[in-house]
Structures are given as C-alpha cells and as structure tokens.
Amino acid sequence: MALDIYLPIAEVSVNGPLLVALGAGVGFISGLFGIGGGFLMTPILVFLGIPPAVAVASLASHVAASSTSSVISYTRARAVDFRMGGVLASGGVVGSILGVEVFRWIRLIGQADLVVSLSYLIFLGVIGGLMLSESLTTIIRSRRGDAQPQIRDRRPPLLYGLPFKVKFPKSRMYISVIPPIALGVFVGMLSAIMGVGGGFILVPAMIYLLRMPANVVVGTSLFQIIITTTLTSVLQAGRNQTVDIVLATLLLIGGVIGAQLGAKASSRFRAEELRAILALIVLAVGLRMGLGLFLTPTEPFILMTGSGG
Amino acid sequence: MMVQPPPVPPTVSAALTTTEVRVTSGFQGARIVLYGAVFDPSHRPSDVVVIVRGPEQPIRIAHKVRVAGLWINSRPVVFRGAPGFYKAASTRPLDQIAGFGVLRRLGAGIDHLAINAPAEQRVETRYGVKDVVVNRLGADYLDWRQAVVRLKAKMGLYEEDDHGVVFVDQNLFKADITLPTDAPIGRYQAQILLFQNGQPVSQRVRELDVKKVGLQRTLYLFAHFHPWTYGLVSVSIALAAGWAASVAFRRS
Structure with a gap:
C-alpha cells in the first residue's frame, strides 16, 4: 500500500495515516490533561514493531512538540510559573543524563524489558490508583453536597524547613529549592528509562508534594517537560543515533493539532473529572505493561535488536 | 578408431533479474528472480541448490526465566556468524541431494549454518584430553541455537524451501527470492550450486546490493x-x- 512509509532509522515500514492519527489522539490527551503523553505512546509504538530504543528517542521530540503547542495556550489562558519550571528543569537535566547512563547499563545486562515493565507497573499503578481514589472521593463529596475537607497544612516542614529558600511569586510560595530539584532529578531519570516526559508524575507531585496552586501546575509541568525532552532528544540523537526524524515528524503533525484541541476541550470538564479519567488511563496502561511479567510467555526466547532495547 | 573426446565438465550459470534493491520511502520488500542453466552434455541427473546470504549480524538472544513469580530475561547470549538474511532453495529436500558432511561444509540448510556463541565457549583440558571445547550453555545449547533460527524464520529472514528451485525447461531453472521489509541493508550473496551424485560439481556466485536511496x-x-x-x-x-x-x- 502506498500509504506505508519506510522509516530510515527504525528500518521498518509503518502506516503513515495511522501514525498521524495516533499522534493526534495522544496529542489531544496531552493537551487535555497537561501531560506529555509519552507513557501512552511508547508502549503503542513498541507494539507496532518499532525498536524500543528508536521509539523512546523519537518520541522525545514528539512530546516536545505537543508540549510547546499546548504550553503556549496555557501561557495565554492560565499561567506558567517559569521560575519553578526552571528549577524543576535544572534537576531534570541532571536526572535525564543520569538516566541515559543507567539505561545503557541496564540494556547491556539485558534487563531493559524487566526494568521498563516494572517501572510502568509500579509508577503508573501507584499514581493511577492514588489519583483515582482521590478524584472519586472529591466527585462523590460534591455530588452529595458535602463540604470539601479543610485544605491541608499549607506549610509542611519538608518544604519550609530546608535551606535555600526561593520566592516563587507566580505560585505565591516561598519554599526551599531542594524538593523541586530532587523531584526534577527523579522525573528526569524516569523519563530516560521509561521514554516518557514525566508529566503523569510531575502533575500530582506538584499538587500534593509541592502544594502548588492547581491553576499553574499544568502549564509549569509542560514547560519543564519541553526543556527536558528537548535535551533528551538531542542527547539520544548525538549519542545513540536513535532519533527517527520521519517517525517524529509523522507523530508531531497530528500531535500539535491534537494538543490544541485538547487544551481547548479541557475547559469544558471539571478538574476532578479530568483527573479521574486520566487516572483510569494511567492505571490501564500500567497494568497492561506489567501483565507481561506474570503471563507465561508463548515464546521462551527473545531476540534483542541491535545493541538491545 | 575414433578418439573419445575428453568428458566436458558439467557447469551451472545463473543471473539475477535485479542486482540492486533500492530502499525508498515506499519500500515494501522485494521479489527477485534468479534464472540459471545447467550445461551437461552427458545429461547426468542434476540438482540445483541456491543459497542467499545477507550481511552478517551478531545476534543477542535471551531466555525468559521465572524468578519469584515474574518472567524476566536471562543473561543475553551473543551468537556470531549469523547472516542477517538466509534462504536455501533447492530442487529436492537437501538431505536427499547430499550427505551431512557435504551440507555442513557448504553451510547449506538452516541446520548447517555456521553460527555459534564464541563468548560461551572455552577450551580446556578434560579427563587428560587437551583442547576440548566446552560450552557454558551445556546441553541447552541446541535449544538456544534453534531459538535463533525459529525467531529469525518468524520474521521472514530465514527460510528453507525444498522445492524453491524449479526447472522451467530441460536445463533452465528458476528460483524466487523474497526480501521482507525488515531485510538488512548491505551486500547479499547468492551461491548457486550444481550437485551430481551427492557432490557439488560446479558453482557460481552472484551479488546483490540492498541499499537506501534518495x-x-x-x-x-x-x-x-x-x-x-x-x-x-x-x-x-x-x-x-x-x-x-x-x-x-x-x-x-
């Protein structure tokens, strides 16, 4: 079929319109929930037969594109805390460099499959579960007309007891930079290992750990994702030559448009409903990825492409 | 009395319809036809075997093992000497054409591919015998080797076709070579062997380039x-x- 396109770096043939549609779908989710969408896209690409190393690397630029597309809308419509984003990103840069090295070593000993599946199962499972129970509680409370519980202590010692305090005027906070930097490092490592932007961890962490105001969380997380995925993308191309520009372009054509539509649609939903839907998606992907660890494989051997991945 | 002319040795000759496969954006694999002829004035029964090999690629393969209820990969094993593409086509099943030793020496047939895992081997002295090659994979070694072949065959990269060479006329034969989209880029070699009485009596080698263009x-x-x-x-x-x-x- 003429619509199939041979990818020069991945060295496989894929259906062009299907990839554009996929990019659009994931881009929509990205704009809607303010996440990169990598956690959805990586497993799908691998399922389509694209070597994991190429999928992870090419995806980074797709995520950068759709995040740029929606962060501009968020900057106009709501708010981005650029200072907080910068602090998170400085940790993210360190984390992704570390993560790329750790992942190289894991691939060398042939355990990339295990680490990737386990990370998906644990992180997506835990975060999806927590988000789902929290958002359902909120939805049920508001349906019953109960009063929402009192907002928790706004000055947890973790944030206010540590040194190097910095003012974040946009978020109306004056906290130590250590927790956001640590969060950035952690998310950066995960993103290199799992092939994700890290938004699905960043967004809840910013709300529940950093206690940032909800209105700036999404835009700020997207801003930090752009910085780390841009870096990851260049690093992967430079060190591993695994970025497939044709694959990335196909994905981002749909991705940037989908992200715009998603960002527009997000105002029509209530925040807790959005969180409940996102939680379900996150949980489903995590369980699906983890399932392979428990099922008896039909083929007991596995070929590892190229340098493994 | 007439002088008996010296017996003319039988020969085989062959050509590919394409010697260059161009991988473009629309690459969907390729089908190449090999044509050849057998010249043998004495018309002895002949068999033709065509072996196509792609560029060599080391293979990393792991075994899934169950640890604490989870299926994880074992330490990967690297096999060397494996062609990225392999097809053996013949007029009859290979074991009817020639004996084990001949096939093994020529690497004719998937079972006779010279692939091994050098990193798993070491030479030692056992029971007073020097230079014994010991494989760390032990008795499982054959399972590993078979798995390599099985997985490659599943991707359409390894194939053995017992009736892949067909005589279309008395001395004219033909073989189809199908390259899947995943076929590696590089130089391929087609070896055309003529067998008589279980021995290769003539051979030709033709080359094929698979390359990215544009x-x-x-x-x-x-x-x-x-x-x-x-x-x-x-x-x-x-x-x-x-x-x-x-x-x-x-x-x-």
Missing part, C-alpha cells in the same frame, strides 16, 4: 555522520511545529 539515504547518513546537528535540527522542527500550531489555532 531521502532515506540522506537522512540515514545525516543521522550517523552529523548526529548532534541532526538532533538539533529534528528538535527544532518539533518546537517550530508546536509553535506554528498554537499560532494557527489562535487565529482561527
């Missing part, structure tokens, strides 16, 4: 020879596309 080639070379520039360009496209989309949507 945009495919340009991008591939760019990615490998200027990786950092390539990375910057690809990420700039991404950021520009994201920015363009948000501008376009703002206006609409």
Whole structure:
C-alpha cells in the first residue's frame, strides 16, 4: 500500500495515516490533561514493531512538540510559573543524563524489558490508583453536597524547613529549592528509562508534594517537560543515533493539532473529572505493561535488536 | 578408431533479474528472480541448490526465566556468524541431494549454518584430553541455537524451501527470492550450486546490493555522520511545529 512509509532509522515500514492519527489522539490527551503523553505512546509504538530504543528517542521530540503547542495556550489562558519550571528543569537535566547512563547499563545486562515493565507497573499503578481514589472521593463529596475537607497544612516542614529558600511569586510560595530539584532529578531519570516526559508524575507531585496552586501546575509541568525532552532528544540523537526524524515528524503533525484541541476541550470538564479519567488511563496502561511479567510467555526466547532495547 | 573426446565438465550459470534493491520511502520488500542453466552434455541427473546470504549480524538472544513469580530475561547470549538474511532453495529436500558432511561444509540448510556463541565457549583440558571445547550453555545449547533460527524464520529472514528451485525447461531453472521489509541493508550473496551424485560439481556466485536511496539515504547518513546537528535540527522542527500550531489555532 502506498500509504506505508519506510522509516530510515527504525528500518521498518509503518502506516503513515495511522501514525498521524495516533499522534493526534495522544496529542489531544496531552493537551487535555497537561501531560506529555509519552507513557501512552511508547508502549503503542513498541507494539507496532518499532525498536524500543528508536521509539523512546523519537518520541522525545514528539512530546516536545505537543508540549510547546499546548504550553503556549496555557501561557495565554492560565499561567506558567517559569521560575519553578526552571528549577524543576535544572534537576531534570541532571536526572535525564543520569538516566541515559543507567539505561545503557541496564540494556547491556539485558534487563531493559524487566526494568521498563516494572517501572510502568509500579509508577503508573501507584499514581493511577492514588489519583483515582482521590478524584472519586472529591466527585462523590460534591455530588452529595458535602463540604470539601479543610485544605491541608499549607506549610509542611519538608518544604519550609530546608535551606535555600526561593520566592516563587507566580505560585505565591516561598519554599526551599531542594524538593523541586530532587523531584526534577527523579522525573528526569524516569523519563530516560521509561521514554516518557514525566508529566503523569510531575502533575500530582506538584499538587500534593509541592502544594502548588492547581491553576499553574499544568502549564509549569509542560514547560519543564519541553526543556527536558528537548535535551533528551538531542542527547539520544548525538549519542545513540536513535532519533527517527520521519517517525517524529509523522507523530508531531497530528500531535500539535491534537494538543490544541485538547487544551481547548479541557475547559469544558471539571478538574476532578479530568483527573479521574486520566487516572483510569494511567492505571490501564500500567497494568497492561506489567501483565507481561506474570503471563507465561508463548515464546521462551527473545531476540534483542541491535545493541538491545 | 575414433578418439573419445575428453568428458566436458558439467557447469551451472545463473543471473539475477535485479542486482540492486533500492530502499525508498515506499519500500515494501522485494521479489527477485534468479534464472540459471545447467550445461551437461552427458545429461547426468542434476540438482540445483541456491543459497542467499545477507550481511552478517551478531545476534543477542535471551531466555525468559521465572524468578519469584515474574518472567524476566536471562543473561543475553551473543551468537556470531549469523547472516542477517538466509534462504536455501533447492530442487529436492537437501538431505536427499547430499550427505551431512557435504551440507555442513557448504553451510547449506538452516541446520548447517555456521553460527555459534564464541563468548560461551572455552577450551580446556578434560579427563587428560587437551583442547576440548566446552560450552557454558551445556546441553541447552541446541535449544538456544534453534531459538535463533525459529525467531529469525518468524520474521521472514530465514527460510528453507525444498522445492524453491524449479526447472522451467530441460536445463533452465528458476528460483524466487523474497526480501521482507525488515531485510538488512548491505551486500547479499547468492551461491548457486550444481550437485551430481551427492557432490557439488560446479558453482557460481552472484551479488546483490540492498541499499537506501534518495531521502532515506540522506537522512540515514545525516543521522550517523552529523548526529548532534541532526538532533538539533529534528528538535527544532518539533518546537517550530508546536509553535506554528498554537499560532494557527489562535487565529482561527
């Protein structure tokens, strides 16, 4: 079929319109929930037969594109805390460099499959579960007309007891930079290992750990994702030559448009409903990825492409 | 009395319909036809075997093992000497054409491919016998080797076709070679062997190039020879596309 396109770096043939549609779908989710969408896209690409190393690397630029597309809308419509984003990103840069090295070593000993599946199962499972129970509680409370519980202590010692305090005027906070930097490092490592932007961890962490105001969380997380995925993308191309520009372009054509539509649609939903839907998606992907660890494989051997991945 | 002419040795000759497979954006694999002829004035019964080998690629393979209820990969084993593509086509099943030793020496047939895992082997003295090759995989070694072949065959990269060479006329034969989309890039070799009485009596070698052309080639070379520039360009496209989309949507 003429619509199939041979990818020069991945060295496989894929259906062009299907990839554009996929990019659009994931881009929509990205704009809607303010996440990169990598956690959805990586497993799908691998399922389509694209070597994991190429999928992870090419995806980074797709995520950068759709995040740029929606962060501009968020900057106009709501708010981005650029200072907080910068602090998170400085940790993210360190984390992704570390993560790329750790992942190289894991691939060398042939355990990339295990680490990737386990990370998906644990992180997506835990975060999806927590988000789902929290958002359902909120939805049920508001349906019953109960009063929402009192907002928790706004000055947890973790944030206010540590040194190097910095003012974040946009978020109306004056906290130590250590927790956001640590969060950035952690998310950066995960993103290199799992092939994700890290938004699905960043967004809840910013709300529940950093206690940032909800209105700036999404835009700020997207801003930090752009910085780390841009870096990851260049690093992967430079060190591993695994970025497939044709694959990335196909994905981002749909991705940037989908992200715009998603960002527009997000105002029509209530925040807790959005969180409940996102939680379900996150949980489903995590369980699906983890399932392979428990099922008896039909083929007991596995070929590892190229340098493994 | 007539002088008996010296017996003319039987020979085989062959040609490929294509000697260059061009991998473009629309590459969907390729089908190449090999034609050949047998010249043998004495018309002894002949068999033809065609072996096509792609560029050599080391193979990393792991075994799934169950640890604490989880299926994980064992330590990967590297096999060397494996062609990236292998097809053996013949007029009859190979074991009817020639004996084990001959096939093994020629590497004719998937079972006779000279692949091994050198890193798993060591030479030692056992029971007073010197230079014994011991394989760390032990008795499982054959399972590993079979798995390599099985997985490659599943991808359409290894194939053995007992009736892949067909005589279309008295001395004229033909064989189809199908390259899947996943076929590796590089130089391929087609070896055409003529067998009589279980022995190879004549052979020809034809070469085939599978290469990326046009945009495919340009991008591939760019990615490998200027990786950092390539990375910057690809990420700039991404950021520009994201920015363009948000501008376009703002206006609409």
